Amino acid sequence: MINVVLVDDHKVFLQGVESLLSSDPELNVLKKFTDGTDFFRYMKEGEHPDVLLLDIEMKGISGVEVAENVIQLYPEVHVIMLSTYFSEEFVDKLVNTGISGYLLKSTDFEDLIKAIKNVANGKFSCSPEIMDILVKGYKSAGSADKGDSEEDDGPLTERELEMLQLIADEYTTKEIAEKIYISEHTVKTHRKNLMQKLDVKNTAGLVKKGYILGLIE
Amino acid sequence: MINVVLVDDHKVFLQGVESLLSSDPELNVLKKFTDGTDFFRYMKEGEHPDVLLLDIEMKGISGVEVAENVIQLYPEVHVIMLSTYFSEEFVDKLVNTGISGYLLKSTDFEDLIKAIKNVANGKFSCSPEIMDILVKGYKSAGSADKGDSEEDDGPLTERELEMLQLIADEYTTKEIAEKIYISEHTVKTHRKNLMQKLDVKNTAGLVKKGYILGLIE
Protein backbone atom coordinates (compact mmCIF):
# COMPACT_ATOMS: atom_id res chain seq x y z
CA MET A 1 0.00 0.00 0.00
CA ILE A 2 1.36 3.37 -1.04
CA ASN A 3 0.30 6.33 1.09
CA VAL A 4 -0.08 9.61 -0.76
CA VAL A 5 -0.56 13.20 0.38
CA LEU A 6 -1.77 15.90 -2.00
CA VAL A 7 -0.97 19.61 -1.80
CA ASP A 8 -2.56 21.97 -4.29
CA ASP A 9 -4.42 25.21 -3.77
CA HIS A 10 -7.23 24.17 -6.10
CA LYS A 11 -9.74 22.16 -4.13
CA VAL A 12 -11.35 20.79 -7.28
CA PHE A 13 -8.07 19.34 -8.38
CA LEU A 14 -7.50 17.75 -4.98
CA GLN A 15 -10.86 16.04 -5.05
CA GLY A 16 -10.40 14.94 -8.62
CA VAL A 17 -7.03 13.37 -7.99
CA GLU A 18 -8.22 11.75 -4.80
CA SER A 19 -11.17 10.02 -6.41
CA LEU A 20 -8.92 8.97 -9.24
CA LEU A 21 -6.26 7.49 -7.00
CA SER A 22 -8.83 5.72 -4.84
CA SER A 23 -9.70 3.61 -7.85
CA ASP A 24 -6.36 1.86 -7.45
CA PRO A 25 -6.26 -0.55 -4.50
CA GLU A 26 -2.54 -0.05 -4.02
CA LEU A 27 -2.91 3.67 -3.46
CA ASN A 28 -4.28 5.43 -0.43
CA VAL A 29 -4.75 9.20 -0.09
CA LEU A 30 -3.84 10.01 3.49
CA LYS A 31 -4.53 13.74 3.45
CA LYS A 32 -5.05 16.74 1.22
CA PHE A 33 -3.93 20.32 1.80
CA THR A 34 -4.50 23.60 0.01
CA ASP A 35 -1.70 25.31 1.88
CA GLY A 36 1.94 24.58 2.48
CA THR A 37 1.93 25.67 6.08
CA ASP A 38 -1.01 23.42 6.97
CA PHE A 39 0.80 20.58 5.31
CA PHE A 40 3.95 21.20 7.34
CA ARG A 41 1.98 21.26 10.57
CA TYR A 42 0.56 17.89 9.65
CA MET A 43 4.01 16.53 8.86
CA LYS A 44 5.24 17.34 12.35
CA GLU A 45 2.55 15.24 14.01
CA GLY A 46 0.77 13.06 11.46
CA GLU A 47 1.71 10.02 9.43
CA HIS A 48 4.29 10.61 6.71
CA PRO A 49 3.27 9.67 3.18
CA ASP A 50 5.37 7.58 0.85
CA VAL A 51 4.66 10.01 -1.96
CA LEU A 52 3.81 13.69 -1.94
CA LEU A 53 2.04 15.16 -4.96
CA LEU A 54 2.87 18.84 -4.92
CA ASP A 55 1.59 21.66 -7.09
CA ILE A 56 4.27 24.14 -8.16
CA GLU A 57 2.07 27.17 -8.66
CA MET A 58 0.63 28.02 -5.27
CA LYS A 59 -0.33 31.19 -3.44
CA GLY A 60 1.59 31.79 -0.23
CA ILE A 61 4.58 29.51 0.06
CA SER A 62 5.48 28.31 -3.40
CA GLY A 63 5.65 24.66 -4.34
CA VAL A 64 9.38 25.00 -4.84
CA GLU A 65 9.91 26.16 -1.29
CA VAL A 66 7.68 23.42 0.05
CA ALA A 67 9.60 20.82 -1.93
CA GLU A 68 12.99 22.02 -0.77
CA ASN A 69 12.02 21.97 2.86
CA VAL A 70 10.15 18.67 2.76
CA ILE A 71 13.10 16.97 1.19
CA GLN A 72 15.42 18.34 3.82
CA LEU A 73 13.24 17.73 6.84
CA TYR A 74 11.60 14.48 5.81
CA PRO A 75 13.97 12.80 3.37
CA GLU A 76 12.02 9.53 3.36
CA VAL A 77 9.16 11.25 1.52
CA HIS A 78 9.25 11.01 -2.29
CA VAL A 79 8.13 14.23 -3.90
CA ILE A 80 6.42 14.50 -7.27
CA MET A 81 5.96 18.04 -8.55
CA LEU A 82 2.91 18.87 -10.61
CA SER A 83 2.76 21.85 -12.88
CA THR A 84 0.42 23.26 -15.47
CA TYR A 85 3.20 24.67 -17.62
CA PHE A 86 6.74 23.52 -17.95
CA SER A 87 9.50 25.91 -17.19
CA GLU A 88 13.11 24.99 -17.76
CA GLU A 89 14.02 27.19 -14.85
CA PHE A 90 12.03 25.13 -12.37
CA VAL A 91 13.04 21.82 -13.81
CA ASP A 92 16.68 22.70 -13.38
CA LYS A 93 16.21 24.01 -9.89
CA LEU A 94 14.12 21.12 -8.70
CA VAL A 95 16.00 18.18 -10.08
CA ASN A 96 19.08 19.24 -8.15
CA THR A 97 16.90 19.60 -5.09
CA GLY A 98 16.20 15.91 -4.93
CA ILE A 99 12.63 15.52 -6.14
CA SER A 100 11.54 12.14 -7.39
CA GLY A 101 9.33 13.20 -10.25
CA TYR A 102 7.98 16.09 -12.28
CA LEU A 103 4.68 15.74 -14.11
CA LEU A 104 2.51 18.06 -16.11
CA LYS A 105 -1.07 18.26 -14.92
CA SER A 106 -2.07 17.33 -18.44
CA THR A 107 -0.48 13.93 -17.88
CA ASP A 108 -3.10 11.23 -18.31
CA PHE A 109 -4.31 9.31 -15.33
CA GLU A 110 -2.63 5.99 -15.92
CA ASP A 111 0.71 7.70 -16.29
CA LEU A 112 0.17 9.55 -13.03
CA ILE A 113 -0.52 6.32 -11.19
CA LYS A 114 2.43 4.67 -12.86
CA ALA A 115 4.63 7.58 -11.81
CA ILE A 116 3.49 7.34 -8.21
CA LYS A 117 4.31 3.65 -8.08
CA ASN A 118 7.66 4.28 -9.69
CA VAL A 119 8.81 6.95 -7.29
CA ALA A 120 7.52 4.97 -4.31
CA ASN A 121 10.05 2.39 -5.38
CA GLY A 122 12.85 4.88 -5.48
CA LYS A 123 12.82 5.59 -9.19
CA PHE A 124 12.59 8.96 -10.90
CA SER A 125 9.62 9.64 -13.12
CA CYS A 126 8.45 12.46 -15.31
CA SER A 127 6.42 13.54 -18.31
CA PRO A 128 8.01 12.97 -21.73
CA GLU A 129 7.93 16.73 -22.42
CA ILE A 130 9.98 17.32 -19.33
CA MET A 131 12.28 14.45 -20.09
CA ASP A 132 13.06 16.31 -23.32
CA ILE A 133 14.07 19.38 -21.42
CA LEU A 134 16.19 17.37 -19.07
CA VAL A 135 18.02 15.60 -21.86
CA LYS A 136 18.52 18.86 -23.70
CA GLY A 137 19.81 20.54 -20.55
CA TYR A 138 22.14 17.67 -19.89
CA LYS A 139 23.62 17.90 -23.37
CA SER A 140 24.14 21.64 -23.47
CA ALA A 141 25.16 22.34 -19.91
CA GLY A 142 27.20 19.20 -19.55
CA SER A 143 27.67 18.54 -15.84
CA ALA A 144 25.73 21.72 -15.03
CA ASP A 145 26.45 24.66 -12.76
CA LYS A 146 25.24 24.35 -9.25
CA GLY A 147 23.62 27.79 -9.34
CA ASP A 148 23.02 29.11 -5.83
CA SER A 149 24.34 27.21 -2.86
CA GLU A 150 22.49 23.94 -2.41
CA GLU A 151 22.77 23.31 1.29
CA ASP A 152 20.97 20.44 2.87
CA ASP A 153 22.08 19.60 6.35
CA GLY A 154 19.52 16.91 6.92
CA PRO A 155 16.48 16.93 9.15
CA LEU A 156 16.44 18.50 12.58
CA THR A 157 17.26 16.35 15.57
CA GLU A 158 14.97 15.97 18.58
CA ARG A 159 17.15 18.24 20.63
CA GLU A 160 17.17 20.91 17.93
CA LEU A 161 13.39 20.87 17.70
CA GLU A 162 13.23 21.29 21.45
CA MET A 163 15.62 24.26 21.23
CA LEU A 164 13.61 25.83 18.47
CA GLN A 165 10.46 25.65 20.55
CA LEU A 166 12.18 27.15 23.57
CA ILE A 167 13.67 29.95 21.51
CA ALA A 168 10.23 30.76 20.08
CA ASP A 169 8.92 30.74 23.63
CA GLU A 170 11.22 33.65 24.41
CA TYR A 171 13.77 31.80 26.47
CA THR A 172 17.27 33.21 26.16
CA THR A 173 20.30 31.00 25.68
CA LYS A 174 21.10 31.24 29.37
CA GLU A 175 17.57 30.39 30.41
CA ILE A 176 17.44 27.37 28.11
CA ALA A 177 20.74 26.13 29.53
CA GLU A 178 19.41 26.39 33.07
CA LYS A 179 16.06 24.86 32.19
CA ILE A 180 17.34 21.69 30.60
CA TYR A 181 20.60 21.42 32.54
CA ILE A 182 23.16 21.80 29.79
CA SER A 183 25.89 24.37 29.24
CA GLU A 184 25.25 27.71 27.57
CA HIS A 185 27.92 26.74 25.08
CA THR A 186 25.89 23.75 24.03
CA VAL A 187 22.79 25.82 23.53
CA LYS A 188 24.74 28.23 21.39
CA THR A 189 26.02 25.34 19.31
CA HIS A 190 22.49 24.06 18.77
CA ARG A 191 21.39 27.55 17.81
CA LYS A 192 24.19 27.78 15.27
CA ASN A 193 23.32 24.42 13.77
CA LEU A 194 19.65 25.35 13.60
CA MET A 195 20.42 28.56 11.77
CA GLN A 196 22.56 26.68 9.31
CA LYS A 197 20.05 23.90 8.73
CA LEU A 198 17.12 26.21 8.30
CA ASP A 199 19.24 28.61 6.26
CA VAL A 200 18.41 31.73 8.25
CA LYS A 201 20.48 34.56 9.63
CA ASN A 202 19.13 35.21 13.09
CA THR A 203 16.57 34.46 15.77
CA ALA A 204 13.80 36.18 13.85
CA GLY A 205 14.41 33.91 10.89
CA LEU A 206 14.51 30.88 13.13
CA VAL A 207 11.12 31.62 14.60
CA LYS A 208 9.56 32.61 11.29
CA LYS A 209 10.74 29.52 9.47
CA GLY A 210 9.86 27.40 12.46
CA TYR A 211 6.32 28.63 12.07
CA ILE A 212 6.08 28.23 8.35
CA LEU A 213 7.44 24.71 8.54
CA GLY A 214 5.14 23.80 11.41
CA LEU A 215 8.07 22.99 13.66
CA ILE A 216 6.86 25.08 16.56
CA GLU A 217 3.48 25.67 18.11
CA MET B 1 -26.87 46.48 9.45
CA ILE B 2 -24.68 44.83 12.05
CA ASN B 3 -21.79 42.76 10.75
CA VAL B 4 -20.87 39.76 12.85
CA VAL B 5 -17.94 37.35 12.81
CA LEU B 6 -18.07 34.00 14.60
CA VAL B 7 -15.13 32.10 16.10
CA ASP B 8 -15.73 28.69 17.63
CA ASP B 9 -13.96 25.42 17.09
CA HIS B 10 -17.22 23.51 16.73
CA LYS B 11 -18.35 23.76 13.13
CA VAL B 12 -21.86 22.66 14.01
CA PHE B 13 -22.23 25.53 16.39
CA LEU B 14 -20.96 27.99 13.80
CA GLN B 15 -23.49 26.85 11.24
CA GLY B 16 -26.28 26.84 13.79
CA VAL B 17 -25.60 30.38 14.95
CA GLU B 18 -25.20 31.60 11.40
CA SER B 19 -28.55 30.28 10.21
CA LEU B 20 -30.11 31.69 13.35
CA LEU B 21 -28.66 35.14 12.92
CA SER B 22 -29.53 35.23 9.24
CA SER B 23 -33.19 35.17 10.24
CA ASP B 24 -32.78 38.73 11.49
CA PRO B 25 -32.54 41.29 8.67
CA GLU B 26 -30.43 43.62 10.78
CA LEU B 27 -27.69 41.03 11.26
CA ASN B 28 -25.15 39.80 8.75
CA VAL B 29 -22.60 37.06 9.36
CA LEU B 30 -19.46 38.20 7.59
CA LYS B 31 -17.25 35.21 8.31
CA LYS B 32 -16.82 32.15 10.52
CA PHE B 33 -13.59 30.70 11.88
CA THR B 34 -12.70 27.58 13.81
CA ASP B 35 -9.29 28.85 14.70
CA GLY B 36 -7.94 32.00 16.32
CA THR B 37 -4.96 32.35 14.03
CA ASP B 38 -7.08 32.13 10.89
CA PHE B 39 -9.34 34.77 12.34
CA PHE B 40 -6.42 37.09 13.01
CA ARG B 41 -5.14 36.69 9.49
CA TYR B 42 -8.54 37.69 8.24
CA MET B 43 -8.59 40.74 10.53
CA LYS B 44 -5.38 42.05 9.01
CA GLU B 45 -6.85 42.13 5.50
CA GLY B 46 -10.61 41.64 5.59
CA GLU B 47 -13.57 43.70 6.72
CA HIS B 48 -13.81 44.25 10.46
CA PRO B 49 -17.05 43.15 12.10
CA ASP B 50 -19.08 45.28 14.47
CA VAL B 51 -19.47 42.34 16.78
CA LEU B 52 -17.31 39.29 17.36
CA LEU B 53 -18.90 36.20 18.90
CA LEU B 54 -16.06 34.29 20.49
CA ASP B 55 -16.03 30.90 22.15
CA ILE B 56 -13.95 30.73 25.32
CA GLU B 57 -13.10 27.04 25.26
CA MET B 58 -11.01 26.52 22.15
CA LYS B 59 -8.12 24.29 21.19
CA GLY B 60 -4.94 26.11 20.22
CA ILE B 61 -5.10 29.75 21.19
CA SER B 62 -7.69 30.15 23.90
CA GLY B 63 -10.68 32.44 23.56
CA VAL B 64 -9.28 34.59 26.34
CA GLU B 65 -6.08 35.23 24.45
CA VAL B 66 -7.97 35.95 21.26
CA ALA B 67 -10.20 38.41 23.10
CA GLU B 68 -7.33 40.26 24.72
CA ASN B 69 -5.48 40.70 21.47
CA VAL B 70 -8.49 41.63 19.38
CA ILE B 71 -9.47 44.31 21.84
CA GLN B 72 -5.99 45.74 21.79
CA LEU B 73 -5.37 45.56 18.06
CA TYR B 74 -8.86 46.35 16.80
CA PRO B 75 -10.58 48.35 19.54
CA GLU B 76 -13.55 49.20 17.34
CA VAL B 77 -14.69 45.58 17.43
CA HIS B 78 -17.18 44.67 20.16
CA VAL B 79 -16.44 41.27 21.62
CA ILE B 80 -19.04 38.93 23.09
CA MET B 81 -17.65 35.87 24.79
CA LEU B 82 -19.58 32.62 24.67
CA SER B 83 -19.05 29.84 27.12
CA THR B 84 -20.66 26.53 27.99
CA TYR B 85 -19.92 26.83 31.69
CA PHE B 86 -19.46 29.90 33.77
CA SER B 87 -16.28 30.39 35.64
CA GLU B 88 -15.80 33.29 38.02
CA GLU B 89 -12.15 33.27 37.14
CA PHE B 90 -12.79 34.04 33.49
CA VAL B 91 -15.52 36.53 34.16
CA ASP B 92 -13.20 38.53 36.36
CA LYS B 93 -10.34 38.35 33.91
CA LEU B 94 -12.40 39.27 30.91
CA VAL B 95 -14.48 42.09 32.19
CA ASN B 96 -11.33 44.03 33.00
CA THR B 97 -10.08 43.23 29.55
CA GLY B 98 -12.75 45.29 27.89
CA ILE B 99 -15.16 42.76 26.44
CA SER B 100 -18.66 43.94 25.64
CA GLY B 101 -20.61 40.87 26.66
CA TYR B 102 -20.47 37.44 28.17
CA LEU B 103 -23.15 34.90 27.35
CA LEU B 104 -23.71 31.27 28.14
CA LYS B 105 -24.27 29.05 25.14
CA SER B 106 -27.46 27.95 26.80
CA THR B 107 -28.80 31.50 26.34
CA ASP B 108 -31.91 31.41 24.22
CA PHE B 109 -31.84 32.77 20.73
CA GLU B 110 -33.78 35.99 21.17
CA ASP B 111 -31.51 36.98 24.04
CA LEU B 112 -28.45 36.34 21.90
CA ILE B 113 -29.77 38.59 19.15
CA LYS B 114 -30.75 41.20 21.68
CA ALA B 115 -27.27 41.04 23.17
CA ILE B 116 -25.62 41.50 19.79
CA LYS B 117 -27.70 44.57 19.07
CA ASN B 118 -26.95 45.95 22.51
CA VAL B 119 -23.21 45.63 22.30
CA ALA B 120 -23.19 46.97 18.74
CA ASN B 121 -24.58 50.12 20.31
CA GLY B 122 -21.84 50.27 22.88
CA LYS B 123 -23.71 48.69 25.76
CA PHE B 124 -22.59 45.77 27.88
CA SER B 125 -24.67 42.64 27.84
CA CYS B 126 -24.61 39.30 29.58
CA SER B 127 -26.54 36.30 30.84
CA PRO B 128 -28.42 36.75 34.13
CA GLU B 129 -26.34 33.99 35.74
CA ILE B 130 -23.20 35.87 34.91
CA MET B 131 -24.70 39.13 36.05
CA ASP B 132 -25.12 37.45 39.44
CA ILE B 133 -21.45 36.62 39.60
CA LEU B 134 -20.52 40.12 38.59
CA VAL B 135 -22.70 41.71 41.24
CA LYS B 136 -21.43 39.32 43.88
CA GLY B 137 -17.83 39.96 42.87
CA TYR B 138 -18.41 43.68 42.97
CA LYS B 139 -19.81 43.48 46.50
CA SER B 140 -17.12 41.27 48.00
CA ALA B 141 -14.04 42.58 46.25
CA GLY B 142 -15.12 46.20 46.36
CA SER B 143 -13.18 48.06 43.70
CA ALA B 144 -11.25 44.87 42.88
CA ASP B 145 -7.59 44.06 42.58
CA LYS B 146 -6.12 44.48 39.17
CA GLY B 147 -4.52 41.03 39.26
CA ASP B 148 -1.71 40.80 36.77
CA SER B 149 -0.60 43.82 34.82
CA GLU B 150 -3.30 44.90 32.40
CA GLU B 151 -1.33 46.55 29.67
CA ASP B 152 -3.01 47.77 26.57
CA ASP B 153 -1.00 50.15 24.47
CA GLY B 154 -3.45 50.38 21.64
CA PRO B 155 -3.23 48.99 18.15
CA LEU B 156 -0.04 48.93 16.13
CA THR B 157 0.68 51.81 13.81
CA GLU B 158 1.43 51.42 10.11
CA ARG B 159 5.09 52.01 10.72
CA GLU B 160 5.22 49.45 13.49
CA LEU B 161 3.61 46.82 11.29
CA GLU B 162 6.18 47.57 8.64
CA MET B 163 8.98 47.16 11.21
CA LEU B 164 7.53 43.89 12.41
CA GLN B 165 7.50 42.50 8.91
CA LEU B 166 11.07 43.59 8.28
CA ILE B 167 12.24 42.11 11.56
CA ALA B 168 10.55 38.81 10.69
CA ASP B 169 12.28 39.00 7.32
CA GLU B 170 15.63 38.87 9.11
CA TYR B 171 16.65 42.47 8.64
CA THR B 172 18.76 43.81 11.50
CA THR B 173 18.13 47.21 13.02
CA LYS B 174 20.91 48.70 10.97
CA GLU B 175 19.64 47.16 7.74
CA ILE B 176 16.12 48.40 8.35
CA ALA B 177 17.43 51.90 9.01
CA GLU B 178 19.31 51.89 5.72
CA LYS B 179 16.47 50.35 3.80
CA ILE B 180 13.80 52.86 4.74
CA TYR B 181 16.09 55.85 5.29
CA ILE B 182 15.61 56.51 8.99
CA SER B 183 18.04 56.47 11.87
CA GLU B 184 18.97 53.31 13.72
CA HIS B 185 17.78 55.02 16.87
CA THR B 186 14.32 55.31 15.42
CA VAL B 187 14.21 51.67 14.49
CA LYS B 188 15.25 50.76 18.02
CA THR B 189 12.48 52.91 19.40
CA HIS B 190 9.91 51.21 17.19
CA ARG B 191 11.26 47.85 18.27
CA LYS B 192 10.89 48.80 21.92
CA ASN B 193 7.36 50.00 21.40
CA LEU B 194 6.45 46.85 19.52
CA MET B 195 7.77 44.67 22.30
CA GLN B 196 5.79 46.62 24.83
CA LYS B 197 2.59 46.61 22.82
CA LEU B 198 2.75 42.92 22.00
CA ASP B 199 3.91 42.15 25.54
CA VAL B 200 6.92 40.09 24.57
CA LYS B 201 10.51 40.03 25.77
CA ASN B 202 12.61 39.72 22.65
CA THR B 203 12.80 39.32 18.90
CA ALA B 204 11.69 35.70 19.05
CA GLY B 205 8.53 36.73 20.86
CA LEU B 206 7.93 39.51 18.39
CA VAL B 207 8.04 37.15 15.43
CA LYS B 208 6.03 34.43 17.13
CA LYS B 209 3.26 36.76 18.21
CA GLY B 210 3.36 38.48 14.87
CA TYR B 211 2.56 35.15 13.32
CA ILE B 212 -0.14 34.12 15.74
CA LEU B 213 -1.87 37.46 15.37
CA GLY B 214 -1.58 37.36 11.59
CA LEU B 215 0.42 40.59 11.54
CA ILE B 216 3.19 39.25 9.34
CA GLU B 217 3.27 37.04 6.31
Place this chain on the structure above:
DNA sequence: TTGCCACTACCACTTTTGTGGTATATTGTA
Protein backbone atom coordinates in the same frame (compact mmCIF):
# COMPACT_ATOMS: atom_id res chain seq x y z
C1' DT C 1 34.93 -2.76 15.98
C1' DT C 2 34.90 0.89 13.67
C1' DG C 3 32.78 4.78 12.15
C1' DC C 4 29.09 7.96 12.06
C1' DC C 5 26.08 11.03 14.42
C1' DA C 6 23.91 13.47 18.04
C1' DC C 7 25.00 15.74 21.85
C1' DT C 8 27.87 17.86 24.54
C1' DA C 9 31.41 21.62 25.68
C1' DC C 10 34.76 25.23 25.19
C1' DC C 11 37.02 29.84 23.54
C1' DA C 12 37.59 34.68 21.80
C1' DC C 13 35.74 38.16 19.60
C1' DT C 14 32.07 41.08 17.10
C1' DT C 15 27.60 42.51 16.34
C1' DT C 16 23.03 43.05 17.58
C1' DT C 17 19.47 43.50 20.98
C1' DG C 18 17.46 45.18 25.00
C1' DT C 19 16.79 48.82 28.92
C1' DG C 20 15.42 53.03 30.35
C1' DG C 21 15.35 57.18 29.72
C1' DT C 22 14.46 62.15 26.99
C1' DA C 23 13.05 64.99 23.34
C1' DT C 24 11.66 67.16 18.93
C1' DA C 25 9.34 67.19 14.43
C1' DT C 26 5.16 66.16 11.81
C1' DT C 27 0.51 65.21 10.87
C1' DG C 28 -4.33 64.71 11.09
C1' DT C 29 -8.35 66.48 13.01
C1' DA C 30 -11.47 68.29 16.54
Place this chain on the structure above:
DNA sequence: TACAATATACCACAAAAGTGGTAGTGGCAA
Protein backbone atom coordinates in the same frame (compact mmCIF):
# COMPACT_ATOMS: atom_id res chain seq x y z
C1' DT D 1 -5.14 76.53 16.06
C1' DA D 2 -4.09 73.56 19.37
C1' DC D 3 -4.13 68.87 20.88
C1' DA D 4 -2.99 64.05 20.41
C1' DA D 5 -0.89 60.59 18.12
C1' DT D 6 2.86 59.23 15.38
C1' DA D 7 7.26 59.20 13.82
C1' DT D 8 11.51 60.70 14.43
C1' DA D 9 16.13 60.98 17.01
C1' DC D 10 19.49 60.75 20.65
C1' DC D 11 22.34 58.64 24.70
C1' DA D 12 24.85 55.15 27.67
C1' DC D 13 25.17 50.92 29.43
C1' DA D 14 23.93 45.87 29.92
C1' DA D 15 22.76 41.66 27.96
C1' DA D 16 22.22 38.52 24.42
C1' DA D 17 23.07 36.74 19.94
C1' DG D 18 26.12 35.57 16.23
C1' DT D 19 30.87 33.95 14.11
C1' DG D 20 34.23 30.69 13.44
C1' DG D 21 36.40 27.71 15.05
C1' DT D 22 37.83 22.87 17.92
C1' DA D 23 36.87 18.72 20.30
C1' DG D 24 35.39 14.82 23.62
C1' DT D 25 31.77 11.20 24.62
C1' DG D 26 28.27 7.71 24.12
C1' DG D 27 25.25 4.93 21.35
C1' DC D 28 23.83 2.56 17.54
C1' DA D 29 24.52 0.20 13.33
C1' DA D 30 27.04 -1.60 9.39
